[in-house]
Amino acid sequence: MSAAGKGTLLVAWVAVLAALGWMIERNLVVGTDLRLFMPSPRTAQERLVLEEIGEGPASRMLLLAIHGADAQAAAGTSQALVAALRGSSEFRWVANGAGDLDAIPDRLLSYRYLLSPTLDEARFDATFLQAQLEERLHDLTSPAAGFLEQWLPRDPTFELPRLLESWQPGRQPQLLFDVWFDRAGGQALLVAETRAAGFDPQGQRDAANALRRAFEAVRTDPGLRLEASGPGAFSVLMQGRTQREAQRLGTVATIGMVLLLLVAYRSVPVLVLGLLPLASAGLAGLAAVSAVFGTVHGITLAFGFTLIGVAQDYPMHLFSHQHRGLDPRDNVRALWPTLATGVASTCVAYLAFLFSGVRGLAQLSVFTVAGLAVAGLTTRFLLPWLVPARGRDAAGSALLGRLWDRVAGLPRPLWLGAALGLLCVGVLWLSPRPLWEDDLGGLTPVPRALIERDSALRRELGAPDVRHLLVIQDRDAQRVLAKTAGIGPQLDALVAAGALAGFDHAARYLPTIERQERRRAALPDPPELRASLEAAMRATPFRPGVFAPFLDDVERARHLPALGPGDLAGTPLEARVGGLLLERDGHWTGLVTLTGLRDPAALERLAATVDGATLLDLKQASQDLVAHQRTRILWCLAGSAVLLVLVVGFALRDGARVRRVLAPMALTTLLVLGLLHAAGVSLNLFHLIALVLAAGLGLDYALFFERAADDPAEQRRTLHAVLVCTLSTLMVFALLALSSLPVLRAIGVTVAAGVVGNFVLALLLTRPPGRKP
């Protein structure tokens, strides 16, 4: 091809990539819901668990502490923060303990007689009213008179303060300056519920930013600090940390890679050309996922680009085999059967994840298969037109020649390989320790200090447990409310017995319609109430007629329709009830959040007595889900292993050759598994993916070594290619292995060990035995 033709092809290729990139940029939606990487639910119970893990009120709750200056400044800022976040698009509600009478809209005021439990036991008769009026006289004489007095004519039974008090958590922190403070009195405490689910890192990050902005705007003292704790805050923190670390390591790896390629090929054009198949792979993968799934998950992106790093190897084989006098197109034609076998078998291995039942992994599968296929095809059909026909011949390197001879001279006790393999199987089989880690939280561990801080705040605030949750389901809201209210006394008894410290549920705020109607029916009619009130007032110095607003309110309440969950919009109850009573696909779910649970078994017994009630242990349940998921993935992998053998068998058509190609990869996988286990590492999903990646690389190495069996020049060129591939991969993953974050370390250690094992074993085992070079 002429220089002009080459130029045109290069420009066209880059233009297509740019256009594809532009289209993807415009259409790509990056999802961040981590549940995409959880298995799809198979039973109603599993669906419930998945919903609650991300959407339960406890997972949305942020515990806030304001400190750093004197208590009064902290309290002022606490009040201002609540006001600033009221009606924000990121938070459902924010509470700081201030029972603000003025916050109740007028519409709801008359409802106090239907919502408050007073009328369940008492009647508004002369005796009751007289006792209440006497209490009010004492209030009038007390130092609180100034602000209570204005409510007296309207609410002589103090229904509203009683109602507000009943809405406060059972075990409140102390109040200083009207807001919650910790026991020491140094930190103002608040609780906020985000609109975003706990498993939506983007939504949680928006909430964290909104919180920070609001705090900085209202802070009354520059010394004040705001601390936020809870599942959402932790996920934001850990995601940021993982991203920063991956980015830092990635930058170092990129620089190293560029240097390595320059040393290996001593040519800048080659370096640039080598990136084209990789870039094509990434863009093609994105386009495929975007077309199939509509969105692509952030983890798919990060992980996918790691996995298609294999594509970087494809052009290297071409470059290393290139030498003067060889048309690159002939070169690639000769390499293609081997390269195609490698690409096809790796694709088959990744296809396993398509059937894993996990949407995130299915995306990953589509991404890598599409990416690798495109990288292979562009290396085969486009790249050779652009590669300079000259170039240093790797076969001319005396160093590589000596190295090859040295390796060829090594004794190759094949029985040792078999023995090692058996040893690893033995270690894995007989070890008493569990092989797998099911606690996904362990992958991005939150620093211990923060965990301790979180439990301290949780204790001070009486905030609900993140782990346990009582769920009550039924076909309509009223039945759910009735059942929830029904177990109230048993829950109170459990609190009294010390089995748990407190609880919260929707029926505390919103009684059933039936109960509200019963209370309404208990309200006396105007003549009767007036008579009782007059009788009660006779013994007190209250002036006649001062309680006219009270009589009006009661009369209004007698004609109010009972409140249902749909009538709360715009009231402070909307957010509270909305988080605890939800409608999902035609049925209603009521949640009972638990605080300081010490005896889950007692709760379980209670749940067993109510039809439709379940005590969820979210941690246990999610671990069970992960275990289920893993079994399924392992079966998929087993299936793809069989397919892979078939692909290699079809390509090589010789039992002995197939054995020699597959042996290094199989033995390496066993060795890495055995070593990880012996080193005390519990395996997780990320180890599995990393093992598949390493196996794919190993297969390529073995295929190329096996191909070069007899020709000394080809042997050196192959050794050069595989060395460059191995070193570049090793560098990237060894860097990841140095990470302080277990998730990155898991991938790094596994792939790095796998690459070394695969290289060494491929070099030793793929040559036919008995033949000398």
Place this chain on the structure above:
Amino acid sequence: MRYSALVAAPLVASGELEHREDGALVRRVTSPYRETTILRGENVVLEREGSRPRSFSLDRAPELRGMLASFGALLTGDRTMLDRYFSTTTRGNDAGWRIELRPVDAALLKRLALVQVDGAQDRARCFTLTEPDGDASVMALGVADRAALPASLAREALDRWCNGETER
């Protein structure tokens, strides 16, 4: 004595005031019912026999803050403190004097119109807080029982008593 527009006759309660060592002011009502109010720093805790303790901050009861400031300033003779919150007028003589304190702060003035302290020689006798709507509370100091007070507790009668007039 509490005078409120809601009631026809003043409400009377008696008890004692204590300045605790930790700086808290304790107002203890012993008759006709039992109630304790602890004012400490910016926080007020109200405990009454037979009901849950209530707590609120001085921000919600600015008149209480004014009372505490004037009370403390008068007890310790802190003139600067007094001037910070009030404009002061004094009249009378040793046999009977009256100090009138008017809040200077507009926000406080909305809740507290006047603090009036009556006394004779070196002893204060009455401490009167008047709210803008005319409601008022009067604290008679050093009164052991009801018999020491005038027969009529009508506002004007008590006012005259405070100012040193002796009936009978």
